[in-house]
Amino acid sequence: MLKIIISLLIILAFTSFSTSAKWQVGMGVVDVLNFQYDSLGNKYDTRNKLRGLTGISASLGYKYQGWQQIYFIPVLILATGINKEKHDFPEVSVELEHLVSLSVRMQYEFDNDFYVYTSGGYNNFQSKFSTSRFDGSAVAYDTKETFGFGAGLGYNFIVPIAAELDLVRLEDDILLIYLGIQYRF
Numbered sequence: 001m002l003k004i005i006i007s008l009l010i011i012l013a014f015t016s017f018s019t020s021a022k023w024q025v026g027m028g029v030v031d032v033l034n035f036q037y038d039s040l041g042n043k044y045d046t047r048n049k050l051r052g053l054t055g056i057s058a059s060l061g062y063k064y065q066g067w068q069q070i071y072f073i074p075v076l077i078l079a080t081g082i083n084k085e086k087h088d089f090p091e092v093s094v095e096l097e098h099l100v101s102l103s104v105r106m107q108y109e110f111d112n113d114f115y116v117y118t119s120g121g122y123n124n125f126q127s128k129f130s131t132s133r134f135d136g137s138a139v140a141y142d143t144k145e146t147f148g149f150g151a152g153l154g155y156n157f158i159v160p161i162a163a164e165l166d167l168v169r170l171e172d173d174i175l176l177i178y179l180g181i182q183y184r185f
Contacts, residue, residue, distance in 0.1 A: 026059040026164070028180020030079045032096060032125060034173060053096035053127065055079040057180065061105075069109045075119070077101040077178070081128075097126040097141065101168075101176075103148070113156035120149040123170055146170045152178075160184045 032053045057079035064072045081096030103121025110116075126143045150168030157163065166178040 022063040022184050024059075024061045024063060024073070024182050024184045026061075026180045026182040028057050028059070028164070028178055030055045030057045030077070030099060030179075031177045032099070032170075033175045033177065053081060053085060053094065054083045055081045055096045055099060057099070057178065059180065059182070061182075063107075063184070066106070071105075071107045071109065073105040073107055073117075075101075075103050075105060075121075077103075092129055092131045095128050095130075097128045099123070099125040099176075101148070103168075105152075114153070115155075115162075116151070116153045118149070118151050119166070119168065120147070122146075123148045123168070123176070125170075144170070144174070146174075148176065150176070154182070 032055075034053075057077050059075055059077045061073045061075040066072050077099070079096070079099035079101075081098075084093040084095045101121065101123045103119045103123075105117045105119040107115055107117035122145070124143070124145045126141055129140045129142065131138050148168045148170040150166060152164055152166035154162045154164040160183055162182045162184070164178070164180050164182055166176075166180075168176040168178070170176055
């Protein structure tokens with residue numbers, strides 16, 4: 001996995017000589033929401049049963065000019081968890097160990113500094129489950145690799161800085177929410 005990411009970053013670095021492309025870096029907060037199901041497969045009332053794992057993220061993208069106001073942007077997002085979700089029974093805490101997302105956006109920019117986009121790509125995230133019950137502790141990891149698709153919107157506050165909100169559906173029961181700041185150069 002790490003070799004793939006490094007290879008893609010090297011390819012992006014050599015394509016930076018193109019005059020119609022721009023680098024963008026960002027940071028933000030990512031939340032992985034997991035909808036809960038009962039034993040029959042019915043989704044719970046999500047008002048109180050939505051479980052979230054929050055992390056802090058960094059992103060790197062490269063903006064290519066498409067047609068007129070349409071741009072294509074490959075984006076790499078790396079995140080790590082910053083909170084633990086605790087369950088009473090069994091006494092287990094869950095946290096986001098890491099998230100790697102490699103996607104391509106198709107972005108449409110309006111004249112008033114507002115833009116919308118759709119995205120699709122590979123996502124890998126790992127959750128850590130731990131408990132300290134029964135005279136000891138135990139740790140288990142759950143890794144998910146999936147293709148995700150989503151949509152987002154952004155607004156340029158000043159020329160190089162923009163705020164973004166991104167929603168990505170990873171599986172039927174997992175939703176990724178990203179809120180961040182982008183700096184373009």
